[in-house]
Amino acid sequence: MREASVSGLACEARLNLRNLPHYIDRISDRLQSFDADASREGQRLDFRFAFGDASLDMERLVMRANAADRDGLARIKDLLATAVEVYAKEESPEIVWTGDLAEETRLAQFREMVVTQVGDLTRHMRRIRFAGEDLSRFAKFGGMHIRMLFPTRDVPDPLWPVLGSNGLPGWPSDDRRPAARVYTIRALDVEMGIIEVDFLIHPGDSVGARWAMQAAPGMKIGMMGPVGRRVRPASWYLMGADETGLPALARMLETLPAETKGVAFIEIADDGERQVVDNATGIEVHWLPRNGVPAGLDDRLARAIRSVAWPTGSAFGWFAAEAAAATTVREHWRGTLALGRNETLAAAYWRRGAVGLMAG
Ligand SMILES: Cc1cc2nc3c(=O)[nH]c(=O)nc-3n(C[C@H](O)[C@H](O)[C@H](O)COP(=O)(O)OP(=O)(O)OC[C@H]3O[C@@H](n4cnc5c(N)ncnc54)[C@H](O)[C@@H]3O)c2cc1C
Known part of the structure; x- marks a missing residue:
């Protein structure tokens, strides 16, 4: 069992779902898969993560998040809101958080990054180095992947995402939404503020591989993350x-x-x-x-x-x-x-x- 985490920041959202008991096991499984210790007390499920706590109260139909810092709270809100959106999709849930940081519009998991170096490892694998500010969160939470946001031929000048009131990324304009693709953080140096990504240059019309083929220092992209789960320790x-x-x-x-x-x-x-x-x-x-x-x-x-x-x-x-x-x-x-x-x-x-x- 993990020790109770410091609960400096707290917020909650109503769960106006008719069939919550129908989804609750899958929501709970998903939350536990992010290394949470889970326990149940009556109609309340509690989840303890390394970076904060979450609970789902099935009687009062409310979910709560608390954490010691902004990054932790943002992460828990994102995990809860994503789980509810995915498994209760048929009810189109409307999640609105109240409490600490409810007015925040800066998306904690987003960074604009600038290309600083492009080099070929092999004929089909291109390593690109990106510089950005305050990358410490990309070393947290166990995930080693990122959602990269690219400009495209149709949207050459995209608008980056902001934090929605549901705790998830919101897009300021559908017409200027960037194209997303998932990549891996091949290397990360928080102090130097750099992330390296290896792009496979594969055949066919594409967004990511096409962008990487013409990447040059100074070009900008968006990056959200980290995403994914920690790889389990084993011998x-x-x-x-x-x-x-x-x-x-x-x-x-x-x-x-x-x-x-x-x-x-x-x-x-x-x-x-x-x-x-x-x-x-x-x-x-x-x-x-x-x-x-x-x-x-x-x-x-x-x-x-x-x-x-x-x-x-x-x-x-x-x-x-x-x-x-x-x-x-x-x-x-x-x-x-x-x-x-x-x-x-x-x-x-x-x-x-x-x-x-x-x-x-
Ligand atoms: C967790 C995760 C981590 C990943 N990490 C990396 C990474 O670090 N580096 C990396 O290069 N990729 C990585 N990928 C794979 C990458 O997201 C996909 O290959 C993605 O489709 C690339 O986007 P694209 O815009 O180039 O091609 P798309 O626009 O998605 O696809 C265009 C066409 O290309 C085809 N295509 C896509 N990938 C390949 C391929 N590998 N070989 C042949 N044809 C292909 C598609 O089937 C489609 O027909 C990762 C995927 C996940 C889920």
Whole structure:
């Protein structure tokens, strides 16, 4: 059990939902998946995060958030409002927060960033360095991904998001809304105020890859985050990624404790796409070149993952690649091997033919 956190700032919102009991388990599951300790007292569910507390009162139909600082409160409001919006979607919930920082319009998770450096790691992987102010929150909350907001041909001069009264990002103008895509923070230096992102330059008409191809110092983009959950600590990992999951996998290899063991498979277009990764762990890395097979159509990555016997003891499975491969791996881990949700994460990072997967 975590110790009670300091509750310097507090706010609440009414939950005018007819069928709250119908959604409550899924809302609670989602909140717990962000590393919350949960407890129940009568009709009230309490969640204790590292950065503050939340509660859902099913009798009084109210949700509450409190935290020691602005970032923590903003994060809890965002987690609660997102969970309610997602699972109670059919009732189009109207969330209005009252209490501390209710008048705030600055979106805590947003930064405007400026390109300072562009370089190619390989023929298809471009590393871009961005500078921005006060990046400390990108090292908090466990998530290592970001929602990047790009200007496009149709919206060359976008308006950035503001904080809505529901605690979620609001868009000042639909006509000037930027296009969003999800990327990984490959490297972060809070003191120097820089974030690096590795962009795969993939074929087809796109927003992110197209922007990266013509990126130059001085260009501006928006960044929201961090998004995603903390990777569970384990002493052995089975990992799989294609080029889109490689930035996250490489960051883990560079930061996991040296005594960590395991196996990692990385699918790349060809041998020219291998990267030097400063692997600080005992995880064995195997590169799987597609050698002419189009991305998303080669099943060797999923087969390689399935061929590895699951060990006894503390282990975690992490997979990030095209949607069909992620489904195969998830079915194997959760279905065939009956592993739990807290032992595996198999995520779709893109889907053949789909635009902007997971960026909504
Ligand atoms: C949590 C998370 C982290 C991610 N991190 C990174 C990262 O660090 N670096 C990175 O490059 N990507 C990353 N991705 C993947 C990236 O978000 C998608 O590839 C996204 O579609 C790219 O947007 P786009 O505008 O270039 O293409 P879109 O406009 O979304 O798609 C245009 C077309 O390109 C196709 N396409 C998209 N991705 C690929 C691909 N990899 N290969 C071939 N065709 C493709 C689509 O199917 C579509 O037909 C991440 C995704 C998630 C969910």
